[in-house]
Amino acid sequence: MNDFLALYQSQLLYSAITVILLLLLKIGLFKIIRKVGKISNYNDARTSLILKYANFAIVCTGIVALSIIWNVRFEDLGIFLSSIFAVIGVALFAQWSILSNITAGIILFFTFPFKIGDRIQIQDKDFPTEAFIEDITAFHLLLRTDEGELITYPNNLLLQKGVRVVNSHKDDDGGQSL
Structure with a gap:
């Protein structure tokens, strides 16, 4: 030893x-x-x-x-x-x-300004989408439309398409969070 x-x-x-x-x-x-x-x-x-x-x-x-x-x-x-x-x-x-x-x-x-609860609009000419973010996972976003439809949107497409935050989720203290 x-x-x-x-x-x-x-x-x-x-x-x-x-x-x-x-x-x-x-x-x-x-x-x-x-x-x-x-x-x-x-x-x-x-x-x-x-x-x-x-x-x-x-x-x-x-x-x-x-x-x-x-x-x-x-x-x-x-x-x-x-x-x-x-x-x-x-x-x-x-x-x-x-x-x-x-x-x-x-x-x-690390970089995108949206989170769960935010309403986003995806700028896609073939499939324009405006919905609330219900969940963000490793592979995709779960989006809920106004009609109640649940959409699974791949993360890699979010980097390729324009995404606009329509309404940001409010914090408990009433402040705007980004």
């Missing part, structure tokens, strides 16, 4: 530092995301979804960092990794729509 500790002392130290830095990054990033969600009055489900994405990114970064610290020889893993990437590439190409909707959902979380 002492031989192992002596032999890999620097790798163990760097690994511990990496884990501590990643934990601090996670705590800081989670605080920022929660603060953005709270300030923007976003639904808790949207905020927790973005937190899951951030956590996944931090775990992937940690795996790469630890692989570098422990001198994992990627040449030895070349065939294995290329096979995995080939399968993932085919799967991602087949699921491109899902990935674009997830990415659009993340962008919408």
Whole structure:
């Protein structure tokens, strides 16, 4: 055991530092995301979804960092990794729509001025829509029209079409929220 500790002392130290830095990054990033969600009055489900994405990114970064610290020889893993990437590439190409909707959902979380309860108008010449936002998920918006019809609108189309906020949801204190 002492031989192992002596032999890999620097790798163990760097690994511990990496884990501590990643934990601090996670705590800081989670605080920022929660603060953005709270300030923007976003639904808790949207905020927790973005937190899951951030956590996944931090775990992937940690795996790469630890692989570098422990001198994992990627040449030895070349065939294995290329096979995995080939399968993932085919799967991602087949699921491109899902990935674009997830990415659009993340962008919408941080940048768009509408939220649940707002009435929006989607500027689409083929399918113009004016409705209330009932829910915002990772893949789509649920819109409720004046006629009571429930429309599922993909997130990626919101980035491609013009969207106008007709009536913004009022806060409990009576102030306008954007």
